[in-house]
Amino acid sequence: MADRLTPEQRSAHMARIRRANTKPELVVRRLLHSLGYRFRVQFGEVPGRPDIAFPARRRCVQIHGCFWHAHGCSLSRTPSTRTEFWKAKFARNRERDDRLERDASALGWETLTIWECETRDIADLTRRLTDFLGSPRLS
Structure with missing residues (x-):
């Protein structure tokens, strides 16, 4: 189908x-x-400027769009035009995501990736975030 x-x-x-x-x-x-929880947004001291950062905990959360990061769920698809361009773009995006997560890890940061499709189930999202971050109040 044409664009x-x-x-x-x-x-x-x-x-x-x-x-x-x-x-x-x-x-x-x-x-x-x-x-x-209290956090920083687009925190520049971590490689890739994570979407949400918790400097005292040295943890960050990246929220990825299913389309742009080629998640593979129902929200993710390769456009029918210029498919080779899009496949290469998605591959570069995934490589960059992996590299930035490795760079952050090398600096002592843990990263949790949340996919766009996962934001629809608030109960599961709450559980994942609290498991990753621990108590909202640091002791």
Whole structure:
């Protein structure tokens, strides 16, 4: 199936896609805040500027979009046009994600990756976050 958008329309659409403050990220941040956690956003002292960081705990949370990071779930698909471009792009994104997580680990940071599709089950998301972070109050 051919792309139904003109190049100008496609460009305008892609320009609206944000790097930060995405809907999945806001869901996780609101949940963490309601649970009593306090955190830094886009923390520049960790490789890759993680979406959410807990400097005192040396832990960070990355929230990945299923499409852009090729998760493999129902939200993730390869576009039917320019498939070779998209496959290469998704591979580069995954390689970068792996490299940045290794770099953060080398500096003593633990990383939890939350996928966009996982933000729909709040109970499971709450359990994963509290298991990873521990008590909201540091002793």
